Amino acid sequence: MVKELVLLIKSNLKTFISIILLTILGVGFYVGMKVSVVDLKKTVDDYYEKNNVYDIVLSSPLGFLEDDFIELNKIKEIISIEKANISDGIINKGNSSYVVRLHSYDEDNTINKLEVIKGNLPNSDDEIVLEDKLFNKMKYKIGDYISIDND
Numbered sequence: 001m002v003k004e005l006v007l008l009i010k011s012n013l014k015t016f017i018s019i020i021l022l023t024i025l026g027v028g029f030y031v032g033m034k035v036s037v038v039d040l041k042k043t044v045d046d047y048y049e050k051n052n053v054y055d056i057v058l059s060s061p062l063g064f065l066e067d068d069f070i071e072l073n074k075i076k077e078i079i080s081i082e083k084a085n086i087s088d089g090i091i092n093k094g095n096s097s098y099v100v101r102l103h104s105y106d107e108d109n110t111i112n113k114l115e116v117i118k119g120n121l122p123n124s125d126d127e128i129v130l131e132d133k134l135f136n137k138m139k140y141k142i143g144d145y146i147s148i149d150n151d
Contacts, residue, residue, distance in 0.1 A: 089150030
Protein backbone atom coordinates (compact mmCIF):
# COMPACT_ATOMS: atom_id res chain seq x y z
CA MET A 1 0.00 0.00 0.00
CA VAL A 2 2.83 2.43 0.87
CA LYS A 3 4.61 1.38 -2.30
CA GLU A 4 1.52 2.18 -4.37
CA LEU A 5 1.20 5.58 -2.68
CA VAL A 6 4.84 6.41 -3.45
CA LEU A 7 4.35 5.40 -7.10
CA LEU A 8 1.18 7.51 -7.32
CA ILE A 9 2.98 10.55 -5.88
CA LYS A 10 5.96 10.06 -8.25
CA SER A 11 3.67 9.84 -11.27
CA ASN A 12 1.85 13.04 -10.26
CA LEU A 13 4.74 14.89 -8.58
CA LYS A 14 3.83 18.38 -9.89
CA THR A 15 0.21 18.05 -8.71
CA PHE A 16 1.35 16.72 -5.32
CA ILE A 17 3.81 19.61 -4.84
CA SER A 18 1.11 22.12 -5.90
CA ILE A 19 -1.34 20.71 -3.34
CA ILE A 20 1.30 20.79 -0.57
CA LEU A 21 2.27 24.40 -1.42
CA LEU A 22 -1.37 25.54 -1.49
CA THR A 23 -1.97 23.86 1.86
CA ILE A 24 1.10 25.55 3.38
CA LEU A 25 0.02 28.90 1.93
CA GLY A 26 -3.51 28.50 3.30
CA VAL A 27 -2.31 27.52 6.77
CA GLY A 28 0.20 30.38 6.78
CA PHE A 29 -2.49 32.88 5.77
CA TYR A 30 -4.87 31.59 8.44
CA VAL A 31 -2.25 31.76 11.20
CA GLY A 32 -1.17 35.22 10.06
CA MET A 33 -4.74 36.50 10.20
CA LYS A 34 -5.33 34.99 13.65
CA VAL A 35 -2.17 36.61 15.03
CA SER A 36 -2.58 40.01 13.37
CA VAL A 37 -6.17 40.47 14.56
CA VAL A 38 -4.93 40.42 18.16
CA ASP A 39 -2.17 42.94 17.34
CA LEU A 40 -4.54 45.23 15.43
CA LYS A 41 -7.07 45.19 18.26
CA LYS A 42 -4.36 46.04 20.79
CA THR A 43 -3.09 48.89 18.60
CA VAL A 44 -6.58 50.37 18.27
CA ASP A 45 -7.32 49.90 21.99
CA ASP A 46 -4.03 51.63 22.92
CA TYR A 47 -4.77 54.55 20.57
CA TYR A 48 -8.32 54.93 21.92
CA GLU A 49 -7.05 54.83 25.49
CA LYS A 50 -4.19 57.29 24.86
CA ASN A 51 -6.45 59.83 23.11
CA ASN A 52 -9.53 59.13 25.24
CA VAL A 53 -11.74 58.61 22.18
CA TYR A 54 -15.43 59.07 22.91
CA ASP A 55 -17.74 56.12 23.38
CA ILE A 56 -20.92 57.76 22.11
CA VAL A 57 -21.97 60.96 20.35
CA LEU A 58 -25.28 62.66 20.88
CA SER A 59 -26.22 65.10 18.15
CA SER A 60 -29.18 67.29 17.40
CA PRO A 61 -29.83 69.66 14.50
CA LEU A 62 -31.42 72.04 17.00
CA GLY A 63 -28.69 71.74 19.65
CA PHE A 64 -29.05 70.94 23.33
CA LEU A 65 -30.19 72.97 26.31
CA GLU A 66 -28.16 73.25 29.49
CA ASP A 67 -30.90 71.23 31.24
CA ASP A 68 -30.16 68.34 28.83
CA PHE A 69 -26.56 68.21 30.06
CA ILE A 70 -27.67 68.36 33.68
CA GLU A 71 -29.96 65.36 33.11
CA LEU A 72 -27.24 63.42 31.27
CA ASN A 73 -24.78 64.03 34.11
CA LYS A 74 -27.23 62.34 36.50
CA ILE A 75 -26.64 59.01 34.73
CA LYS A 76 -24.09 57.20 36.89
CA GLU A 77 -22.43 55.35 33.98
CA ILE A 78 -21.48 58.64 32.30
CA ILE A 79 -18.02 59.70 33.44
CA SER A 80 -17.59 62.81 31.33
CA ILE A 81 -19.55 64.96 28.89
CA GLU A 82 -18.03 67.53 26.59
CA LYS A 83 -19.82 69.89 24.23
CA ALA A 84 -18.71 70.45 20.66
CA ASN A 85 -19.95 72.16 17.52
CA ILE A 86 -19.80 70.34 14.21
CA SER A 87 -20.61 71.69 10.75
CA ASP A 88 -19.77 70.92 7.15
CA GLY A 89 -17.89 73.13 4.71
CA ILE A 90 -16.22 73.13 1.32
CA ILE A 91 -12.56 73.83 0.62
CA ASN A 92 -11.81 74.98 -2.92
CA LYS A 93 -8.26 74.81 -4.25
CA GLY A 94 -7.64 75.18 -7.97
CA ASN A 95 -10.10 72.98 -9.82
CA SER A 96 -10.68 70.72 -6.81
CA SER A 97 -13.38 71.00 -4.16
CA TYR A 98 -13.51 68.94 -0.98
CA VAL A 99 -16.32 68.60 1.50
CA VAL A 100 -14.90 68.77 5.01
CA ARG A 101 -16.31 68.34 8.49
CA LEU A 102 -15.48 71.16 10.88
CA HIS A 103 -15.13 70.32 14.58
CA SER A 104 -14.80 72.87 17.36
CA TYR A 105 -11.69 72.56 19.49
CA ASP A 106 -11.20 73.32 23.17
CA GLU A 107 -7.74 72.73 24.59
CA ASP A 108 -9.29 71.92 27.98
CA ASN A 109 -11.23 68.95 26.57
CA THR A 110 -10.11 65.54 27.78
CA ILE A 111 -12.16 63.47 25.31
CA ASN A 112 -10.95 62.96 21.72
CA LYS A 113 -7.56 64.50 22.20
CA LEU A 114 -5.82 65.38 18.95
CA GLU A 115 -2.61 63.75 17.82
CA VAL A 116 -0.56 66.41 16.02
CA ILE A 117 1.73 65.03 13.30
CA LYS A 118 3.11 68.34 11.96
CA GLY A 119 2.87 71.85 13.37
CA ASN A 120 1.06 72.80 16.58
CA LEU A 121 -2.44 72.91 17.96
CA PRO A 122 -4.34 76.15 17.19
CA ASN A 123 -3.36 79.18 19.28
CA SER A 124 -5.99 81.61 17.94
CA ASP A 125 -9.43 81.66 16.33
CA ASP A 126 -8.00 81.98 12.81
CA GLU A 127 -5.99 78.74 13.01
CA ILE A 128 -7.14 75.19 12.27
CA VAL A 129 -5.97 71.61 12.50
CA LEU A 130 -6.20 69.84 9.15
CA GLU A 131 -6.38 66.08 8.77
CA ASP A 132 -3.08 64.67 7.49
CA LYS A 133 -4.68 62.90 4.52
CA LEU A 134 -6.30 66.12 3.21
CA PHE A 135 -3.18 68.15 4.06
CA ASN A 136 -1.07 65.89 1.84
CA LYS A 137 -3.68 65.44 -0.90
CA MET A 138 -4.13 69.18 -1.39
CA LYS A 139 -0.38 69.85 -0.98
CA TYR A 140 -0.82 72.43 1.78
CA LYS A 141 2.07 73.79 3.79
CA ILE A 142 1.88 74.80 7.44
CA GLY A 143 0.92 78.47 7.54
CA ASP A 144 -1.10 78.42 4.28
CA TYR A 145 -4.35 80.39 4.17
CA ILE A 146 -7.37 78.13 3.62
CA SER A 147 -10.80 79.45 2.69
CA ILE A 148 -13.72 77.34 3.89
CA ASP A 149 -17.21 77.96 2.55
CA ASN A 150 -19.80 76.80 5.08
CA ASP A 151 -22.92 78.80 4.23
